[in-house]
Amino acid sequence: METLDNVWEALKGLDWGTDIGPLAAFDQLIADSHGNVEATAELENKLLAMLGSATAAGRDFICRRLVSVGSARSVSTLAAMLTQAETSQLARMVLEQLRIEEATTALRTAAESATGAVKIGLLGSLAKLKDAGSVAMLAAATKDADGAISHAAIWCLGQIGGADAVAALAGVTATEDATKMAVADAMLLCADRFLAEGNNAAARDLYKKHTGEAQPKHVRLAANKGVLSTVRR
Amino acid sequence: MSLPEPNAPAPQNSRRDFLKQTSAAAATLAIPYVITSQALGNAHRAPASDRIVMAGIGLGNMGSGDQGAFLGRGDVQYVAVCDVRKHIMNAAKDRTNGHYKNSDCQTYADFRDILARTDIDAVHIATPDHWHAIQVIQACISGKDVYCQKPETKTLREGPLMIQAARRYSRVVSGGSQRVLEDYRGVVDQCWSGELGPIKSINVNVGPLAQQCYLPAESVPEDMDWERWLGPAPWAPYNSKRCDGNFGTGGNSWRSYSDYSGGGMTDWGAHHFGGATFAIDVRSMQPEEVLYHDGEQGPHLTFRYPNGILLTHNCPGKENMQVEGTPGEKREAKPVPSYKGQGGIYGDFIECVKTRENPFRDIEYAVNSVAVSHLGIIAYQLKRNLKWDAAAQQFIDDPQANRFLDYARREPWLL
Numbered sequence: 001m002e003t004l005d006n007v008w009e010a011l012k013g014l015d016w017g018t019d020i021g022p023l024a025a026f027d028q029l030i031a032d033s034h035g036n037v038e039a040t041a042e043l044e045n046k047l048l049a050m051l052g053s054a055t056a057a058g059r060d061f062i063c064r065r066l067v068s069v070g071s072a073r074s075v076s077t078l079a080a081m082l083t084q085a086e087t088s089q090l091a092r093m094v095l096e097q098l099r100i101e102e103a104t105t106a107l108r109t110a111a112e113s114a115t116g117a118v119k120i121g122l123l124g125s126l127a128k129l130k131d132a133g134s135v136a137m138l139a140a141a142t143k144d145a146d147g148a149i150s151h152a153a154i155w156c157l158g159q160i161g162g163a164d165a166v167a168a169l170a171g172v173t174a175t176e177d178a179t180k181m182a183v184a185d186a187m188l189l190c191a192d193r194f195l196a197e198g199n200n201a202a203a204r205d206l207y208k209k210h211t212g213e214a215q216p217k218h219v220r221l222a223a224n225k226g227v228l229s230t231v232r233r
Numbered sequence: 234m235s236l237p238e239p240n241a242p243a244p245q246n247s248r249r250d251f252l253k254q255t256s257a258a259a260a261t262l263a264i265p266y267v268i269t270s271q272a273l274g275n276a277h278r279a280p281a282s283d284r285i286v287m288a289g290i291g292l293g294n295m296g297s298g299d300q301g302a303f304l305g306r307g308d309v310q311y312v313a314v315c316d317v318r319k320h321i322m323n324a325a326k327d328r329t330n331g332h333y334k335n336s337d338c339q340t341y342a343d344f345r346d347i348l349a350r351t352d353i354d355a356v357h358i359a360t361p362d363h364w365h366a367i368q369v370i371q372a373c374i375s376g377k378d379v380y381c382q383k384p385e386t387k388t389l390r391e392g393p394l395m396i397q398a399a400r401r402y403s404r405v406v407s408g409g410s411q412r413v414l415e416d417y418r419g420v421v422d423q424c425w426s427g428e429l430g431p432i433k434s435i436n437v438n439v440g441p442l443a444q445q446c447y448l449p450a451e452s453v454p455e456d457m458d459w460e461r462w463l464g465p466a467p468w469a470p471y472n473s474k475r476c477d478g479n480f481g482t483g484g485n486s487w488r489s490y491s492d493y494s495g496g497g498m499t500d501w502g503a504h505h506f507g508g509a510t511f512a513i514d515v516r517s518m519q520p521e522e523v524l525y526h527d528g529e530q531g532p533h534l535t536f537r538y539p540n541g542i543l544l545t546h547n548c549p550g551k552e553n554m555q556v557e558g559t560p561g562e563k564r565e566a567k568p569v570p571s572y573k574g575q576g577g578i579y580g581d582f583i584e585c586v587k588t589r590e591n592p593f594r595d596i597e598y599a600v601n602s603v604a605v606s607h608l609g610i611i612a613y614q615l616k617r618n619l620k621w622d623a624a625a626q627q628f629i630d631d632p633q634a635n636r637f638l639d640y641a642r643r644e645p646w647l648l
Contacts, residue, residue, distance in 0.1 A: 016470050017449030031616040067636050092641035121644025185374050218376035218402045
């Protein structure tokens with residue numbers, strides 16, 4: 001037990017350049033706690049308690065362990081880290097993996113108020129979670145004055161898919177080639193998803209819209225292959 | 234994941250179309266048209282209209298080797314380089330210009346600027362592993378064919394996304410392990426000839442796993458864009474050992490650290506697991522089970538494939554690529570697949586860019602090989618057996634293991 005106390009003490013002093021050898025015991029602790037709800041909860045609570053006073057390197061170390069042992073208990077603490085550039089990715093690293101509504105809600109709430117790159121990261125996490133509840137926010141983000149955000153929102157809508165995402169993508173006014181390509185790629189992803197869900201008619205309509213001469217050749221090829229796939233099925 | 238049919242024929246690229254259209258227009262209008270000897274080609278050099286226009290992304294150790302291989306081909310026109318370290322980028326530019334005796338090679342710090350060029354047909358990518366998926370997928374979306382260094386993936390989730398992008402846009406995407414075909418030929422021939430009978434198992438010895446990195450901060454070199462080097466990886470202070478491109482995995486290179494690599498388990502693992510899965514002909518599959526053994530001689534693994542064949546990792550007492558067959562039983566001989574075209578794995582890629590066939594190291598085979606490494610890393614990390622649903626790309630009844638399929642990328646990078 002004394003050894004374990006030393007490990008927690010070592011975590012308090014962790015900074016860039018610290019020898020993390022003594023902290024290797026954490027990973028054995030996590031492995032040993034598998035299936036033991038009480039042991040996992042104890043680890044999670046201790047890590048959360050240390051998070052507030054941890055250094056940047058300490059936060060990094062703790063969040064990586066919370067990926068293993070985190071639960072709904074972690075959400076409120078991590079949610080407070082989501083809108084700050086220094087901590088947002090670390091919090092998303094855990095929240096993305098929890099796969100619980102509380103975590104998704106925290107990401108969505110943070111994305112609504114965030115700006116710049118932090119907002120892009122949050123939108124990306126919601127897209128990875130295929131969060132249909134984010135489509136309206138993403139539709140609005142496609143018109144963001146920050147081109148990086150609007151471009152990211154287009155990509156995210158393609159990842160989520162569905163009729164509402166397609167409608168939002170159809171409302172994008174693309175003038176630059178990169179934006180046109182991003183919209184086409186997102187639309188093709190939506191079409192692929194329609195096809196996978198058995199909605200051939202919606203898939204075919206979407207593919208057909210990308211077979212015209214205005215599209216780059218590889219997009220036309222992808223779209224024509226898609227049209228053929230709807231016929232085969 | 235099964236291997237789809239070869240890619241459908243793809244359209245010619247816009248540059249070649251442009252040249253053909255220009256020539257046709259010139260002939261029709263009888264405009265005087267001067268064609269240089271460079272453009273016409275010769276016995277060693279294809280005419281300009283038949284050359285594959287290429288660029289390099291990541292020109293360090295492996296990237297430099299790849300650049301040399303493509304520069305040396307008469308059917309390639311190498312036009313641009315991208316690296317986040319200026320001295321590496323400029324050396325690659327000078328090498329290109331020296332080779333062609335011109336000053337045409339363009340330099341870029343942002344790979345997206347290369348992908349935006351419509352005159353470029355194909356790119357080779359040799360950035361650190363944490364960049365591969367984003368760059369390969371963006372290249373496919375931009376209509377480029379890709380030669381990507383191994384290990385092609387950093388996480389399990391990346392693989393299917395890369396395959397989907399390649400297939401959606403009918404791109405030729407080759408992985409970058411030449412050793413899969415070239416280093417284990419004796420074992421491969423034994424297995425494919427049928428002389429060992431039905432194969433029961435093969436062993437791979439490789440390692441170590443990558444470690445987390447808490448090296449101290451150092452001053453960022455003036456000619457390096459550290460933010461761009463980190464890209465989607467978690468933020469960390471610059472340290473020369475954190476980002477050195479040498480081939481070691483003992484702490485003095487990015488290959489040592491888990492934010493950028495799987496360590497020897499994926500780096501040499503891409504070669505060894507690639508060779509082993511080729512030898513026992515399970516390239517189109519992923520294991521369905523990983524068994525974790527923790528004995529006196531240290532932990533080791535057994536991967537079980539859906540067809541019952543076992544792939545062991547670091548099994549005590551077994552040599553690397555040691556195969557166990559079924560003596561006395563016959564197995565039908567099959568021809569060993571090989572490269573197309575001339576010039577090894579690079580020639581295979583270029584030939585497939587021309588013919589639109591799938592290359593020997595097709596991205597799907599590469600992904601399946603590196604998936605073995607990733608599954609193994611997670612099993613070692615969790616110290617337990619895992620069941621893997623390859624179709625769903627999920628661990629079965631193990632939510633904790635599923636948390637390691639991927640990681641949140643640092644903003645603004647998305648995947």
